[in-house]
Amino acid sequence: MRFLVFGAGGAQGGAVARLLVEAGFAVRGVSRTRAVPEGVEPFQADLGDAGRVREAFAGVTHVSLVLPLEFEPDRVAAYVRHVVAAATAAGVRRLAFCAGNRLPRADTGQAAFETRRAAARAVLESPVPSVVLCPPLYLDNLAAPWVREALVNEGLLRYPVPAGVPVSWLSHADLAAATLAALTGDGLEGATLDLGGEPVTGPELAAAFGARYEEMDVDAFEAGLAAVMGARTASGVASTYRWIAGRGHDLYAAPPGGAERLGIKATSPAAWAATR
Template sequence: MTYLVIGASGAQGGAVAARLAAQGHRVRGYGRSGRVPYGVEPFLGDLGDPAALKAALAGVRRVSLTLPMVFGAATVAAYAAALAEALVGASVERVVFNLANRVPERASGVAAFTTRRAAVETLTAAGVPLVVLRPPVYLDNLGAPWVRGPLLSEGVLRYPLPAELAVGWLSHHDLGVLTAAALTRDGLEGARLDLGGPEALTGPELAALFGARYEAQDPAAFTAALDALTSGTAGDGISVGAAVGDTYRWAASDPGFYLPDPGVAERLGVKLTPAGEWVAAQPWARR
């Protein structure tokens, strides 16, 4: 069986493609850059091009989908329409759609949430067989220079979440493990799964794993740091940093927003990595 990973050039899609390839599957990675993990067949194409998507889907039964960090309503709607057109005419049995964040049930006004909800609705209405994954915050974010720098030089973990907020921090590696399981395990039709690591940690508990103390960062400072490393906008005149910063502001108002569902790992038949083990395995985390 051939698996198509849409977004295989990114950190999240790349983790999925790498996991599937390591399991011995034939994997095709769709994107505009052609940069895919070792063992993955690159397939160049734009997400808004139904013809290219249809060609990439030839011989494919299972699809992993992660959208790029684009949050303009019209652009994401065009992506979803192109995907629906391509998928409906294909012989695809399952599409595992990673929303790259939790998405609240109630209206939020946050572009990173509303555009993903709309994409799910478009694909579902078209009859695409979806399994939806809603991850929390990624441990790999801690390696960003504006987080890693003060962590190593000052012994301070700064992140734009309240200190008391418990988060089921998840690694990209474990995202790959969970997604691969969601692509292959029976009985998941129509599932909506809230992912997370094996424990929920507050800011100080996470910082302690590094031998550091925690400081809640102003989301505006986070926005500025992320925008310094990205170019252009995320759509509709909003920067990538601002779009992501808005999700953290929302999470701060909901104590249970990033809590993991403890039944998901068992349902998918996987064992997840405790945050402490992940930290210990990062060469950059050694002070």
């Protein structure tokens, strides 16, 4: 088996690539500009370049797909189309697509959700045996400077989710384990799997860190992201938090049965906090 990991220079794809290398697999990592983890064969490519994407699939049998934080529908559709065409031509045995979020049941009108819903549909309807993974929020988000500073200095966990909204948190390491299981497990083709642990509210999450919880203003969150990621990306990401606060209180409370089906156990917030 030879694995191709898209986004291997990022946090999610990087975690997947590292685990695959640790498991002894040959791994090629696709990234636009960033370095990939040690032991991964680097392959520089842009998903918008169909020819370059096709070249990345040479000799590949299994694929982990994480899309960049872009939410323009036509562009994202082209990215997925290029990957599916290349995977089909290469005879890929299994593709695991991480949607980067849970997918609401009904249309939200938010590109950050709907581009991923369309991508999941395209992957599952393709000739490539595929699995879609739907993570909730990532515990690793809590290590970001804009969260960690208040946590360390004020004993305050600030995050842009209402305090009473239950969230099934997941670590990047858990995502990597889920991806490996999705790529190598039996009888998973065509499945869409919600990932995460037992849901906790904001105050319950903060208690795992010995802290108090405070809902962060989404506008302030977006402004902080914009300084790092740019205004367009920040707007797309922030739109999901606004939707959750307004209409999606149950999005992350759905039973995380996908983890059980994959044979993994999600790390609890308390266990994750103990390693920080």
